[in-house]
Amino acid sequence: MEKQLSPEEVHFLLMHGNLSSPAVFKGMVQNWPASNWSPESLAQVLENRTLRFRTGPRNPASKDVLWETDCEYIDASLYQFCLWLDPVSPHPPEDNSTDSNPLQPYNPDNTWAYLDYKYMAELFSDQPDILEAVRWEDFGFPGRSGVESTIWVGSVGAHTPCHYDTYGCNLVLQVYGRKKWVLFPPEDSPSLYPTRLPYEESSVFSQVNVAHPNVEQHPKVVNSHPYVVVLEPGDVLFVPKHWWHYVESLSTSIAVNSWIEMTSDAEDRLQEAVVRLVLLSIKSGSDQSQWLNPTENVTSRASNLGFVQAALEEVRAKNGCVGASTCSLAGGCPFPQINSD
Incomplete structure (x- = not known):
């Protein structure tokens, strides 16, 4: 331009x-x-x-x-x-x-x-x-x-x-x-x-x-x-x-x-948190030098679940959700709480 x-x-x-x-x-x-x-x-x-x-x-x-x-x-x-x-x-x-x-x-x-x-x-x-x-x-x-x-x-x-x-x-x-x-x-x-x-x-x-x-x-x-x-x-x-x-x-x-930053990033952060949780669970114990970029660190399962929970809360807040049972979305909140246990 x-x-x-x-x-x-x-x-x-x-x-x-x-x-x-x-x-x-x-x-x-x-x-x-x-x-x-x-x-x-x-x-x-x-x-x-x-x-x-x-x-x-x-x-x-x-x-x-x-x-x-x-x-x-x-x-x-x-x-x-x-x-x-x-x-x-x-x-x-x-x-x-x-x-x-x-x-x-x-x-x-x-x-x-x-x-x-x-x-x-x-x-x-x-x-x-x-x-x-x-x-x-x-x-x-x-x-x-x-x-x-x-x-x-x-x-x-x-x-x-x-x-x-x-x-x-x-x-x-x-x-x-x-x-x-x-x-x-x-x-x-x-x-x-x-x-x-x-x-x-x-x-x-x-x-x-x-x-x-x-x-x-x-x-x-x-x-x-x-x-x-x-x-x-x-x-x-x-x-x-x-x-x-x-x-x-x-x-x-x-x-x-x-x-x-964009408003649509909330859903992407949720997706990325799930990818991290699943991939690091699958790759646990394998040679990380072959699959993990040097800028990344292996994080614990508890930390990864915490990332998912934080991303869920961000998406729910973006959609006006204050709880699983009181949600502005039709049919109730599709993003339930998760437990790290």
Whole structure:
């Protein structure tokens, strides 16, 4: 969208309008301090703090999906990431990371590294100016900043497998570099072979390698309807709820996103709580490194039942229920209490 819209107009489009397909907003973040970020400038803020990078091959021999459970994880600083990509990248005089860089054994020509899915509130907890540099109020969400956002820093080829998020819609700011998004509407789900393994709460993955689809293995993928978007610095992408997406860095890239809550999330949280309860019960005792994403933790049965109960109460409250016997829904409340015993 080229027209400059007011925060009120954007908010209406996103939350109450008929914007049911992805949209790119241009020219709306020029006054955001975040627009001036680069990997080097953020490295100066984070200094020599150790962070976890996910890595993988840029030209893999296999055309199967590279799951996060199959990636290698390397602890390094953002300075070391910058030096790995550019040995003359500026760094502090006292920094000796050139000689001890954990990324040094890997060649950036055939390996990518991704500092992905990092909550800015944790990463920059002592840097309020960085958190305030993200201003989602310009999109009609007053008070929403970096505190409610995540940051992604990756080299060429860094990518996220195709998936959809079960909660909310998504706003994505491309800060630095270029990123390719391949999006599919919810109606394409049967063509994308959904799976819950590896398991990540709120993420449903596709078994299709979108970058190199195997039509013989997944013939229905030819019936899908991909939307391809290349984001440039300053672009903001709106991802509607339950839209599938595969994301890949076309150059060294920084992006920031924020998931926007929606009223329909209550039912999705209930479904996710049930999936967690059932899946963790089935997989109890098995090798979790093969089926559980590194961002997830195994939780107890009692905790999982508690998640289901909390989600039930949220759905009942949303529907005006005050109890199983006094419910505004015809026929009484369909969401009974559960017992963890």
